[in-house]
Amino acid sequence: MDVPKGATGKVGFYNEGFWGFNVDATKRYIASLHIRGDYSGSVEVYFNNSITGKKLSSAAVKVTQAESNGWKKIETPTFHPASSPGNPNNTFYFTFDGEALAGKSLHINLLSLFKQTYKNRFNGLREDLAQAVGDIGASWIRLPGGNNMEGVGFPYHFKWNETIGDLKDRPGRLGTWGDINTDGFGILEQMQMAKDLDLTVVLGLFAGLYLNGDIIAQKDIGPYVDLALSELEFLTGDTSTKYGSLRASLGFPQPFTVEWVEIGNEDYLNGGGPTYKSYRFRALYDAIRAKYPKMNVISSINPSPSPDKGNGEEHLKQWILRQEALGYAPTHAQVRAIASSVLKQQGDHKPLGKKWSSHFVERHLAVKTKLGRRTDWKRINAATPDNIRHLFNLYETVSWIPPRRRYNADEGGIMEGQGINGLVIGSSQESPNTVPVKTINARTWTSIVECISALGVALNPLVIFKAKSIQEQWFKKDFLAKHPGWHVTFSENGWTSNDIAVEWLGKVFLPQTQPEDPADGRLLIVDGHGSHTSDEFMTMCYLNNVHLLFFPAHTSHVLQPLDLGCFSSLKTAYRRLIGEHTALTDTTKVGKANFLEFYAKAREIGLRKENVQSGWKATGLYPKSVAKPLNSRWVVVAKRPAIPLRVTSDISTPKRGGDVVKLFAEKSGSPTSRLSIRKAAAALDKVAMEVILRDREIERLRVQLAQAKPAKRRKIVQDPNERFASLAQILAQANREPQQRVRKARNAVQEVIIVEGESSSESEEEPALARRSARNRRPTKYCMERDSSADEESD
Numbered sequence: 001m002d003v004p005k006g007a008t009g010k011v012g013f014y015n016e017g018f019w020g021f022n023v024d025a026t027k028r029y030i031a032s033l034h035i036r037g038d039y040s041g042s043v044e045v046y047f048n049n050s051i052t053g054k055k056l057s058s059a060a061v062k063v064t065q066a067e068s069n070g071w072k073k074i075e076t077p078t079f080h081p082a083s084s085p086g087n088p089n090n091t092f093y094f095t096f097d098g099e100a101l102a103g104k105s106l107h108i109n110l111l112s113l114f115k116q117t118y119k120n121r122f123n124g125l126r127e128d129l130a131q132a133v134g135d136i137g138a139s140w141i142r143l144p145g146g147n148n149m150e151g152v153g154f155p156y157h158f159k160w161n162e163t164i165g166d167l168k169d170r171p172g173r174l175g176t177w178g179d180i181n182t183d184g185f186g187i188l189e190q191m192q193m194a195k196d197l198d199l200t201v202v203l204g205l206f207a208g209l210y211l212n213g214d215i216i217a218q219k220d221i222g223p224y225v226d227l228a229l230s231e232l233e234f235l236t237g238d239t240s241t242k243y244g245s246l247r248a249s250l251g252f253p254q255p256f257t258v259e260w261v262e263i264g265n266e267d268y269l270n271g272g273g274p275t276y277k278s279y280r281f282r283a284l285y286d287a288i289r290a291k292y293p294k295m296n297v298i299s300s301i302n303p304s305p306s307p308d309k310g311n312g313e314e315h316l317k318q319w320i321l322r323q324e325a326l327g328y329a330p331t332h333a334q335v336r337a338i339a340s341s342v343l344k345q346q347g348d349h350k351p352l353g354k355k356w357s358s359h360f361v362e363r364h365l366a367v368k369t370k371l372g373r374r375t376d377w378k379r380i381n382a383a384t385p386d387n388i389r390h391l392f393n394l395y396e397t398v399s400w401i402p403p404r405r406r407y408n409a410d411e412g413g414i415m416e417g418q419g420i421n422g423l424v425i426g427s428s429q430e431s432p433n434t435v436p437v438k439t440i441n442a443r444t445w446t447s448i449v450e451c452i453s454a455l456g457v458a459l460n461p462l463v464i465f466k467a468k469s470i471q472e473q474w475f476k477k478d479f480l481a482k483h484p485g486w487h488v489t490f491s492e493n494g495w496t497s498n499d500i501a502v503e504w505l506g507k508v509f510l511p512q513t514q515p516e517d518p519a520d521g522r523l524l525i526v527d528g529h530g531s532h533t534s535d536e537f538m539t540m541c542y543l544n545n546v547h548l549l550f551f552p553a554h555t556s557h558v559l560q561p562l563d564l565g566c567f568s569s570l571k572t573a574y575r576r577l578i579g580e581h582t583a584l585t586d587t588t589k590v591g592k593a594n595f596l597e598f599y600a601k602a603r604e605i606g607l608r609k610e611n612v613q614s615g616w617k618a619t620g621l622y623p624k625s626v627a628k629p630l631n632s633r634w635v636v637v638a639k640r641p642a643i644p645l646r647v648t649s650d651i652s653t654p655k656r657g658g659d660v661v662k663l664f665a666e667k668s669g670s671p672t673s674r675l676s677i678r679k680a681a682a683a684l685d686k687v688a689m690e691v692i693l694r695d696r697e698i699e700r701l702r703v704q705l706a707q708a709k710p711a712k713r714r715k716i717v718q719d720p721n722e723r724f725a726s727l728a729q730i731l732a733q734a735n736r737e738p739q740q741r742v743r744k745a746r747n748a749v750q751e752v753i754i755v756e757g758e759s760s761s762e763s764e765e766e767p768a769l770a771r772r773s774a775r776n777r778r779p780t781k782y783c784m785e786r787d788s789s790a791d792e793e794s795d
Helices: 125-135 187-196 222-236 242-249 273-291 307-325 330-344 355-361 385-396 475-480 497-514 535-543 561-585 592-605 611-619 657-667 671-708 725-732 738-746 781-794
Strands: 008-015 029-036 039-049 059-065 072-075 089-096 107-116 142-143 200-205 261-264 296-301 407-414 445-453 462-466 487-491 522-526 546-550 724-726
Touching: 029 039, 029 059, 029 089, 059 072, 072 200, 089 107, 142 187, 187 200, 187 222, 200 222, 222 242, 222 273, 261 273, 273 296, 273 330, 307 355, 307 445, 330 355, 330 535, 385 546, 407 561, 445 497, 445 561, 445 611, 462 497, 462 592, 475 592, 487 497, 497 535, 497 546, 535 546, 561 592, 657 671
Parallel strands: 142 200, 200 261, 261 296, 407 522, 462 487, 522 546
Antiparallel strands: 008 089, 029 072, 029 107, 039 059, 039 089, 407 445, 445 462, 487 724
């Protein structure tokens, strides 16, 4: 504060507070500040009403201070305001003697005003706020909070040892919400608050993740583990310990009670999950349990990382029991695959022992190896009341998952050019009631994986083209802009494979259905297709808390929401659009680009919210009603079998010659008849032997035929990462400069491929090039230049 020469009277400054001060004459107040400089005089503090200009209180302190003394704390005695104005239009003044400071400067820092605190604690809480917390009736509190503990970024996390002692010795830090955190409400003030309010403390410990995504590397995690251990010793250690004696020197000789700690805060956010699972959680957990074996440790993510073998195996055991209850008990190989994946996520890449699965079963009495009997639903009519009730019993075990996180996914197929029959207008002179209408009728099969929630939400689809690669000309630019969330892949047969199912789960389903809290489970109801029961698919579901429920085979027409609510109207709408297209363009082919455009329009009709909800309602899955599927006309109700008539005759069809003799010999007494019977018996045996010999010859010829067939060519298994592309990636590829493709062509694979017939992926759109070459050889420079120029022209 600079005071001009010749100043007289009172000089100083005031604070308007946060929208004023609500002055209460029934409460005590105390003020303090730190000054540095040459000053001898008084320091007066008081409230002043901004409307009336009336001074509401006054407290003064005599000060004699020299610059050479450095900083000095000035603290007023407690005082009561003279009156309570009943409004917050008040300011707080600090004033000094003008004459004593004329022509001088005075440095001022750490100004403070405290109203009477809760239970009169030094540097304590506002009475009204503390009382409000007490009135809630809470039983526990997490200290020092979540975001406050993490800090906005490196190195501004909560450091307990910088929040103790005199306020002037606390350095403070950049605050989480855009201001400066002085840490005036430090760890001791927080623990005193919990004690005064009778709250159990859950102590949060910084685990190396900041709010902005900064993460402490594994090689640097050691000091942060030490910081957590020293904080626990400071709070709970006796006075014989280093940090326990430090606490006693600050006026708290008795240890605090801390029985719960949480490692980190919301570590599933900001990309913290992998490092939390692999080393951050384990580093703190091991150190804490080694020194405080009875301490209860809480993870900030769900499912919790496995801190030791027993806890991790407990999670796996519970998952096995849950899968068995859902009708899909895992095999030894699947349990082994899941255990390996969990260990790798935790940074343990050592392979499991050969007998690990057997030893796992021996360690857990709740599980055992059983004979898994695969029910062949094709042998019975699957849509029976017993099967439906069985599914609903399984459905009840996951009823705790709310409807917004229940999903049904299935793959549907559509022929690109398959239109729909409909009414047309023609000549009244023609006698037939039907008339042929031209159409493309292309039979290229395209599959789409759709997924819907019980509340009527449809996720973005995955389109699977029958092709060997994805071609950029399939996608119109306006389509890519309108549908950026769509995903596209390909397969040789146009259907889902194990790799594609895993990619759909990881890139389509999981990102679009991610709950706010990873602890919240998701239910995915699918059919029993092999791609849904692969080790990789089930492992990914396990790691992401996705619960699988499988429809009994051949019951989707009764139990699947997509079938009952969406697919029929979706395909009908698509075929109608195809019919309109061919009517206007004669025989213009549909192609991939038009297919996507027409399907997107049909999807707006078929996957409307009301259609999706009607599908769930018709199956009785939401709202839950087993009566819905049981009353379906497709459900086969077993009828009481008719009682067959009792057969009184002893006659049965003879199978051998001896049967013929036994059947007729006793009923015919003449020698001639008996001779005829014996001849007939001999003839029957001869025919039976010929049948046996012919059967054996047929089987031998079948074996020879199978051996004579040429072996199928081995399919090339491509990297799934290269075959699965989002529309955004396709658009980025399409926008590359043509010259890049020229350079790419010059670096192409150095062999000539013989193409026979037409391309299987685009038989109607791209004519195949037949190249005559009897051997592989390096393309000449002339050929490469021609190929490159052709590419530029096609661009």
